[in-house]
Each structure stands twice: as C-alpha cells, then as structure tokens.
Amino acid sequence: MAYLTINNLHKRFADHVVVHDFNMNIEQGEFVTFLGPSGCGKTTVLRMIAGFETPTSGHIRVGGEDITHQSPQKRGIGMVFQSYALFPNMNVTQNIGFGLKMRKCDSAEIARKVAEVIKLVELSGKENHYPHELSGGQRQRVALARALVVEPRILLLDEPLSALDARIRKNLREQIRDIQRRLGLTTIFVTHDQEEALTMSDRIFVMNQGRVEQEGRAEMVYTEPATEFVARFMGNYNLLGAADSQRLLGLSINGHLAIRPESIHVLDAHSQQADTLAGTIRQHQLLGNIIRYQIESAGVTLQVDRLNRTASDLMPAGTEVRLQISRDDMREVR
Amino acid sequence: MAIAIGTIYFLLPLIATFEFSLKMNRDGYSFEAYKVVLSDPGFQATFGYSTLMAVLTIIVGILLVVPTAYWIQLKLPRLRPLVEFITLLPLVIPAIVIVFGYLKLYNSSAWLPLTGNDRATDFLLMCSYVTLALPYLYRSIDAGLRAIDVRTLTEAAESLGASWPSILLQVIFPNVKSAILSGAFLTFAVVIGEFTMASLLGRPAFGPYLQLIGANRAYEPSALAIIAFLVTWASMGLIQVFARNARPARKTA
Ligand SMILES: Nc1ncnc2c1ncn2[C@@H]1O[C@H](COP(=O)(O)OP(=O)(O)OP(=O)(O)O)[C@@H](O)[C@H]1O
Ligand SMILES: [Mg+2]
Numbered sequence: 001m002a003y004l005t006i007n008n009l010h011k012r013f014a015d016h017v018v019v020h021d022f023n024m025n026i027e028q029g030e031f032v033t034f035l036g037p038s039g040c041g042k043t044t045v046l047r048m049i050a051g052f053e054t055p056t057s058g059h060i061r062v063g064g065e066d067i068t069h070q071s072p073q074k075r076g077i078g079m080v081f082q083s084y085a086l087f088p089n090m091n092v093t094q095n096i097g098f099g100l101k102m103r104k105c106d107s108a109e110i111a112r113k114v115a116e117v118i119k120l121v122e123l124s125g126k127e128n129h130y131p132h133e134l135s136g137g138q139r140q141r142v143a144l145a146r147a148l149v150v151e152p153r154i155l156l157l158d159e160p161l162s163a164l165d166a167r168i169r170k171n172l173r174e175q176i177r178d179i180q181r182r183l184g185l186t187t188i189f190v191t192h193d194q195e196e197a198l199t200m201s202d203r204i205f206v207m208n209q210g211r212v213e214q215e216g217r218a219e220m221v222y223t224e225p226a227t228e229f230v231a232r233f234m235g236n237y238n239l240l241g242a243a244d245s246q247r248l249l250g251l252s253i254n255g256h257l258a259i260r261p262e263s264i265h266v267l268d269a270h271s272q273q274a275d276t277l278a279g280t281i282r283q284h285q286l287l288g289n290i291i292r293y294q295i296e297s298a299g300v301t302l303q304v305d306r307l308n309r310t311a312s313d314l315m316p317a318g319t320e321v322r323l324q325i326s327r328d329d330m331r332e333v334r
Numbered sequence: 335m336a337i338a339i340g341t342i343y344f345l346l347p348l349i350a351t352f353e354f355s356l357k358m359n360r361d362g363y364s365f366e367a368y369k370v371v372l373s374d375p376g377f378q379a380t381f382g383y384s385t386l387m388a389v390l391t392i393i394v395g396i397l398l399v400v401p402t403a404y405w406i407q408l409k410l411p412r413l414r415p416l417v418e419f420i421t422l423l424p425l426v427i428p429a430i431v432i433v434f435g436y437l438k439l440y441n442s443s444a445w446l447p448l449t450g451n452d453r454a455t456d457f458l459l460m461c462s463y464v465t466l467a468l469p470y471l472y473r474s475i476d477a478g479l480r481a482i483d484v485r486t487l488t489e490a491a492e493s494l495g496a497s498w499p500s501i502l503l504q505v506i507f508p509n510v511k512s513a514i515l516s517g518a519f520l521t522f523a524v525v526i527g528e529f530t531m532a533s534l535l536g537r538p539a540f541g542p543y544l545q546l547i548g549a550n551r552a553y554e555p556s557a558l559a560i561i562a563f564l565v566t567w568a569s570m571g572l573i574q575v576f577a578r579n580a581r582p583a584r585k586t587a
Contacts, residue, residue: 050489050493051492051493052489052492071492072489072492072493073492073493073495073496073497074495075493076495077493078493078494079489079490079493081486081489081490083483083486085483085486085487085489085490086490087487087490087491087505087509088482088509089505089508089509098491098494098496098504099494099495102491102494102495102496102497102500103495143490146490146494147493147494150494150495
C-alpha cells in the first residue's frame with residue numbers, strides 16, 4: 001500500500017465545486033508535482049492534505065492512518081508557503097527552532113538540530129538576521145529549513161519559488177531536490193510552471209478544473225500527453241483538429257492530433273524524399289538555442305523547432321520548404 | 335494660513351491657561367499652583383484611582399479584543415463590518431445612557447447587584463470603561479492584524495505543531511504589539527479624564543475631581559488642565575514612538 005493515499009476527494013465552496021474526485025497514491029520518498037493552470041485547485045488539495053481545509057467528502061491516509069479530520073498540529077506534515085510566512089518577530093534561528101520548541105524539545109537539542117539544518121540550506125552567518133533583513137531566496141530557505149527541522153512525514157511546497165527571480169529559482173530548485181533526495185522525504189510540490197515540474201519530479205499530476213487530467217512519470221507526461229489539455233499545457237504541441245489532420249495528412253481521427261515542434265523535420269524544397277509536405281515559412285522566433293518557425297502548409301500553421309547552430313541557418317520568411325513528420329511522432333489525444 | 339489659524343486656535347488658550355496657572359503668587363510667576371495641586375491628597379488619590387482603572391481597563395480590553403479581532407479576521411471575515419459597527423456604538427450612544435442602562439440592570443434589587451458595594455461598583459465602572467475603550471482598542475488592533483498575514487502565519491504555526499495559546503502568545507501578540515500599545519495609550523487618555531460614568535457611579539475618579547476643583551478654586555484648575563493635557567500628550571507621543579519602532583518588523587512577509 002502506498003504511503004500517502006487520497007481517495008475520492010471532493011471539495012465544494014458554497015455551490016462551487018473546486019476539487020472533483022481526486023485520487024492519488026504516493027510512495028515513501030517520492031517527489032511528485034501538481035501541475036496546472038491558476039485556479040485548478042492545486043492549493044486546495046494541498047491545504048486539505050495539510051489540514052487547513054476540510055474535504056467535503058473523501059479520505060486522506062498516511063501510512064494507513066486516516067488523517068482526513070485530524071488537526072494540522074497532529075499530522076506531522078510540513079508546509080512551505082509561496083509567501084514564506086516567516087514569523088516577523090523572530091530571527092532565523094528562532095523561526096527554524098519554533099517547531100521544535102512547540103514539541104517541547106530541550107534547548108540543547110534545538111540548538112544542535114537548528115545548526116544542522118542551517119548548514120543544510122546554506123544559511124550559515126544569517127542566524128541572527130530577522131526576516132526583513134533577508135532576500136527572497138534566503139527567506140524561502142529559512143521557510144524550508146523551518147519545515148524540515150521537525151522531520152515531517154510529508155513535505156508540501158506550494159509554489160515556493162514563484163516569487164523569486166529566474167536564476168535564484170533554478171538554483172533553489174536544485175537545492176530542494178538535492179535535500180529531498182538526501183533525506184528521502186516524501187514531497188508534494190505545486191507549480192504552474194511545466195519546466196519546473198519536468199526538471200524536479202519523479203511523477204507529475206497534471207490538473208485541470210479540479211480533476212487529475214493525467215498522471216505519470218515526468219518524461220511520459222511530456223512525450224505522451226493523453227488529452228488535448230495536457231498537450232497544450234506541457235509542450236508547445238501543434239494540435240490539429242479532425243478536419244485539418246484529414247486535409248494535411250490524410251488521417252481520420254477523433255479528437256486531436258498532437259505533434260511536437262521538434263519532431264517535424266525541415267528539408268529543402270527540392271528534396272525527393274517520399275511522404276513530405278510542401279510548406280512556406282511565415283515567421284520565426286529566436287528562443288536561444290532553438291529557432292521556432294511558423295510554417296504554413298495546406299492552410300495550417302505549424303510550429304517547428306530547429307537547433308540554432310549558426311546564424312546562416314536562419315531561413316527567412318517566404319522560404320519554400322518540405323516538411324517530414326514521422327507517423328510515430330503523431331499522437332492522437334482526447 | 336489655515337495651519338496658522340489652527341495653531342493659534344489651539345495654542346492661544348493653552349498658553350493663556352498656562353500663564354494664568356503660574357500667577358498664584360501675587361509677586362510674579364511661580365509653580366505654586368502646581369505644588370498645591372500635586373500635594374493635595376485628593377489629587378493623589380483620584381489620579382491613582384483613575385490610573386489603576388485605566389490599567390485594568392487596558393488589560394481586560396486587550397484580553398477581550400485581541401482574540402476576538404484575531405478570530406474574526408481568521409474565521410469570520412464577513413462579520414467584520416458588523417463587529418466594527420458594534421465597537422463604534424459607545425461613540426454614538428452617550429455615556430449617560432450607558433450608565434443608566436447599567437444602573438437599571440445591576441442595581442441593588444436586580445438579580446446581579448453590582449452597585450451594592452465599592453468593589454463591585456469599581457468592577458462595573460471598569461466594565462463601562464472597557465466598553466468606552468472598545469472603538470479605540472478594536473480599531474488599532476484590527477489595523478495591526480491586517481498589516482500582518484494572520485491566516486498564513488497561523489497556518490504555518492499550526493503545521494509546526496503550535497497550540498492555539500502558543501499561536502496567540504508567540505506569533506500573533508508580538509507582531510501586533512505596537513498596535514496594542516497605541517490602542518492602550520488612547521484608552522489611557524480617554525479613561526484618565528472620564529467624568530460621566532465615574533460621577534454617576536459615585537467613584538472617586540480623576541474626572542469628577544477635576545470638575546470639583548474647577549468649580550471651587552481659581553488657579554489650581556488651570557494647573558490641573560495643563561497636567562491633564564501633558565498626560566494626554568505624553569500618551570499620544572508614546573503611540574508615535576511605538577508606531578515608528580514597529581514599522582520595520584511589520585514589513586516582513
Ligand atoms: N476559501 C475559498 N472560498 C471560496 N472559493 C475558494 C476558496 N479557496 C479557493 N477557492 C476557489 O477554488 C478554486 C481553486 O483555487 P486554488 O487556490 O486551489 O487554485 P490553484 O490551482 O492553487 O491556483 P493558483 O495557481 O492561482 O494558486 C479557485 O477558483 C478559487 O477561487
Ligand atoms: Mg495556489
């Protein structure tokens with residue numbers, strides 16, 4: 001049996017159902033991500049796991065024990081908030097030691113554990129600083145340390161990095177992942193950033209409108225989207241409706257056909273290869289190591305990614321090309 | 335220009351009163367009136383009594399208002415306008431109405447006689463002062479709570495295993511300390527000079543004493559007015575000091 005199991009979880013606010021029939025199983029030591037657009041219910045599910053919100057129905061179990069109606073104090077579940085939520089009246093040491101103090105640990109033990117975790121999150125030298133004297137990244141590391149030091153059974157992180165700038169964010173997410181692995185901590189991470197989800201997670205739960213749209217290993221969810229929503233949300237998939245895919249590729253499908261931009265090969269206009277489509281370059285965007293082209297073919301505009309090797313590779317608008325798409329790279333999605 | 339007129343409007347009577355209070359001795363300015371006032375046992379007793387009442391009012395008021403305002407902000411934010419309105423009632427309803435209400439409810443023949451002996455009446459007076467202080471205490475404490483993220487801080491503390499008393503005492507109280515203090519000094523300033531309730535309940539408070547002296551002496555009332563004024567302004571000054579000191583700590587998320 002999985003370590004954390006959630007069965008048929010529902011949450012309704014007034015007459016607005018925010019979480020529908022949410023189910024999941026997480027193994028001990030696993031790092032999973034809830035990924036989804038704003039308002040899809042990620043925070044609400046997390047808050048129910050932490051005990052800040054009571055489910056309308058359904059069950060949450062940890063290690064076989066039903067905690068659905070337990071108070072947050074008794075759950076032993078750590079939480080890191082987007083807004084840090086550090087106690088303004090306490091310095092770094094006091095903030096981190098708060099949970100141990102509440103557990104009535106003696107002061108020598110508190111001092112030892114706090115010192116240990118301060119080293120772990122690389123905050124040495126900041127022990128006596130108050131939250132308002134720290135940068136955003138440092139504050140979030142204090143919040144992380146504060147949650148870690150009490151050795152929670154499960155760690156919940158609600159968009160902990162979204163208020164930070166890109167460089168610190170990358171740095172901190174590696175650090176979080178590294179600490180999580182070292183401590184073997186069962187972790188749920190909430191984000192609406194697909195790159196963050198892909199780089200950090202063992203498993204991803206893609207959520208949409210209060211439901212799990214798809215769950216799976218990170219690489220799976222990315223390469224094998226099950227629905228149109230996941231395809232749109234995960235990558236910059238080209239999504240062709242039934243009519244377009246019939247006209248362009250001669251395929252009759254239900255739902256949509258998803259094709260990743262990097263799986264379309266661009267050949268020159270005189271190419272003799274079989275099964276290619278004629279196309280015209282409309283425009284391009286430079287995305288650093290890749291160039292994303294908008295290429296029109298039979299009235300459909302496709303996004304196509306190519307590596308940006310040398311400046312002379314760039315194909316100007318109006319260039320005639322031929323496109324090759326392997327059948328294996330076309331996925332039919334709901 | 336408006337400021338100049340305003341300043342004169344406030345300062346002129348003050349200066350005139352001060353000047354007059356110094357003229358008790360025929361042969362020039364002196365602090366004779368102050369000496370007389372400060373050494374009057376009546377002054378000492380009533381001022382001491384009112385100070386004690388103010389302190390008790392503040393303590394009871396804080397114990398009542400902080401948890402209430404906290405709980406409303408945390409769990410019942412929709413009730414906030416209603417509670418705000420209720421706390422404003424003492425400003426709208428004249429004190430005399432409140433006192434007559436009390437006398438009717440708690441007179442010696444009522445089921446809860448609180449006017450029977452002095453201690454009970456003191457208690458009643460303190461309760462009415464708490465009522466009187468509600469608008470000031472509630473407003474400043476509510477504003478202080480709104481300046482911190484009460485909900486998230488509470489949840490963070492809860493998930494770290496803190497009990498409700500610990501959350502209130504170690505997380506909420508310290509972060510609204512300056513708001514509590516400014517409410518407390520306002521309350522002090524209000525209670526120390528209060529007349530209606532104290533005199534109708536017949537307690538030896540500073541307000542009725544001021545009135546008594548004012549009616550019967552010449553120079554002492556001016557000295558007392560200046561003293562009362564200084565006490566009030568010292569309270570206001572302390573509010574400013576605490577409000578300023580608290581600012582950097584409040585900014586934090
Ligand atoms: N206390 C509440 N009362 C009423 N509605 C709520 C409450 N909390 C959340 N909601 C609603 O539930 C829905 C889901 O909210 P939630 O905060 O879980 O979304 P989210 O996926 O975390 O979004 P974001 O990425 O913006 O944080 C939203 O439509 C929100 O308006
Ligand atoms: Mg959220």
